[in-house]
Amino acid sequence: MDFTKLNQLKKHLSSDIDGIWLSNPENIYYFTGFLSNPHERLLSLLITEDALTLFLPKMEVSAAKKVFDGTIIGYLDTENAYKLTDIHLKTIMVEEDHLTVKRLNELKDNFGITQIKSIDQEIKDIRNIKSEEEINILKQAAAFADEAIEIGVHALKEGVTELEIVREIERHMLSIDGIASMSFDTMVLFGDNAALPHGVPGDRKLKNNEFVLFDLGVVYKGYCSDITRTIAFGTPIEQVQKIYDTVLEANLRAIKTVRPGVKISDCDKAARDYITEQGYGEYFPHRLGHGLGISVHEFPDISSTNHDTFKEGMVFTIESGVYVEGVAGVRIEDDIVVTKDGYEIITGYEK
Numbered sequence: 001m002d003f004t005k006l007n008q009l010k011k012h013l014s015s016d017i018d019g020i021w022l023s024n025p026e027n028i029y030y031f032t033g034f035l036s037n038p039h040e041r042l043l044s045l046l047i048t049e050d051a052l053t054l055f056l057p058k059m060e061v062s063a064a065k066k067v068f069d070g071t072i073i074g075y076l077d078t079e080n081a082y083k084l085t086d087i088h089l090k091t092i093m094v095e096e097d098h099l100t101v102k103r104l105n106e107l108k109d110n111f112g113i114t115q116i117k118s119i120d121q122e123i124k125d126i127r128n129i130k131s132e133e134e135i136n137i138l139k140q141a142a143a144f145a146d147e148a149i150e151i152g153v154h155a156l157k158e159g160v161t162e163l164e165i166v167r168e169i170e171r172h173m174l175s176i177d178g179i180a181s182m183s184f185d186t187m188v189l190f191g192d193n194a195a196l197p198h199g200v201p202g203d204r205k206l207k208n209n210e211f212v213l214f215d216l217g218v219v220y221k222g223y224c225s226d227i228t229r230t231i232a233f234g235t236p237i238e239q240v241q242k243i244y245d246t247v248l249e250a251n252l253r254a255i256k257t258v259r260p261g262v263k264i265s266d267c268d269k270a271a272r273d274y275i276t277e278q279g280y281g282e283y284f285p286h287r288l289g290h291g292l293g294i295s296v297h298e299f300p301d302i303s304s305t306n307h308d309t310f311k312e313g314m315v316f317t318i319e320s321g322v323y324v325e326g327v328a329g330v331r332i333e334d335d336i337v338v339t340k341d342g343y344e345i346i347t348g349y350e351k
């Protein structure tokens, strides 16, 4: 178990804070390396000054022991997990974004807690900056996303359906060692179907001279990639080609702004201003991008309202898009790492 990140979190314990209670399985995985989906059962990590205590269903104890260095409280479905310890705490920090009211009440009742604070911002700040090891895994995840686009592009032919392409991509990617799942439902949309930013693939058949929008990613060793490419099948009409050129230029301009110290909102602005100049401002209805890590949507938020600055080690997407109903939807999305003095684009498929 690597304690680097956990020690960063532990700094928030003090004479006023007795413990940190993590209940989000993603965060438990992030800080301990133990990955589990408990469904409705209790899975929680209690961090105190002198102990790490993991609460989990008894049937998962042996799996946890392989990666977790700390006290493990395995409980049966018929047992009250909290009663298996004699923990008493006054003040704890919890994930306000995740902990349910039911669990909060259980904590109060069983541990005697009188004061609750949020640990959400502190966790975001830690997860925001990726280590070299995390960046290496994210690069591999991004390379697999490129490969997935390649598989999809090769499978394109007149008359094929969106869902047939989705199945071809997923069949291939999920057979690769280390890829547990796609980052989200693979999106393949033809022609004007792509004009819905979150459209759903169906039985639409591919015609000549249409654009095909692929939006996909894989979860590799717990880390997500997320790429969008809009590919011409034949020669699209001039109006649609102009939309494509606008979205591409916006993507390139936004990426060029990235370096430590630059305001994140200025990156969004670079793309948005250009798209607006070209007359498509009202057709770009979403933020420019989002952070990427063990979650496919995490911090930082790449939007006009985020006035924080880029920092070395941040990893996020830049995804400019223009969607004109009944005509076409074009989005181009890359995964970007902030380096010491600039950026590195880790998705490589041509655009």
Ligand code: MN
Pocket (backbone or CB within 6 Å): 215, 216, 226, 227, 228, 333
């Ligand atoms: Mn995407």
Ligand code: MN
Pocket (backbone or CB within 6 Å): 226, 290, 317, 319, 333
């Ligand atoms: Mn995305």
